[in-house]
Amino acid sequence: MDELPDVAPRLRELRRRRGLTLEAAARRAGLSPAHLSRLETGNRQPSLPMLLALARIYGTTVAELLGEVPAERDAITRGGRMGPAEADGWTYRQAGGRGRAMQALRVRVAPGAQGDLVRVHPGEEWLYVLEGRLRLGLGDSVYELEPGDSAHFDSLTPHRIAALTQDGAELLFVHTLLQSPDPHAHPHA
Missing domain, CATH: 2.60.120.10 (Jelly Rolls)
Structure with a gap:
């Protein structure tokens, strides 16, 4: 089975960027701090439900967590397109x-x-x-x-x-x- 791209560094970076402690992020995601720590160090691979929960908490997408970059970035952000x-x-x-x-x-x-x-x-x-x-x-x-x-x-x-x-x-x-x-x-x- 193929492994997911190395999401560990992105998980840690996004959590820190949001100003969340390991404990606070783990609580919101329904994980133990030890489990989240293992995800952030690459000792465990996250499941899709975990990625979805973490992406929601960190205000990003699963695609970004996986390191996917859109081919072209739109310079315009329309007010009605971005939900809160x-x-x-x-x-x-x-x-x-x-x-x-x-x-x-x-x-x-x-x-x-x-x-x-x-x-x-x-x-x-x-x-x-x-x-x-x-x-x-x-x-x-x-x-x-x-x-x-x-x-x-x-x-x-x-x-x-x-x-x-x-x-x-x-x-x-x-x-x-x-x-x-x-x-x-x-x-x-």
Whole structure:
């Protein structure tokens, strides 16, 4: 029987990109943390139902988990074509093409959802508040953002996002998988 392509590194990368611990992702997928760990290290091959569950949790497709890349990427994302994805009180809608180093999303943050979840991962993030008020914790600083406010930061800085308004908050959210260049780096001669 043919083995699946090596999905282990993608599973770990997608879980980390979503800011999920091994335990949290395993719980959502109905797996034990040890089982998910074995999938991420390549010691076990996932079944199709496991791939479907993990793809749903990570906001992607089984095709992407398997490393399939579409032949041509569409530069246009039509608003009505992308259905929402929900996870822990956040509703995501693609606002840009999939499978790129920069991901653009329109996000609805429900009040009280994930406000204590601290995220740290490689890359950059930019967000723009469309409606509602948002609390953004960056390292030791806390900011309250209103419609029209934006933030742009290196996502290795520990960060937390929470809605402050009763109806939640909506924002445009862009993140990259690449780190910002260090402005203080000095090349060696």
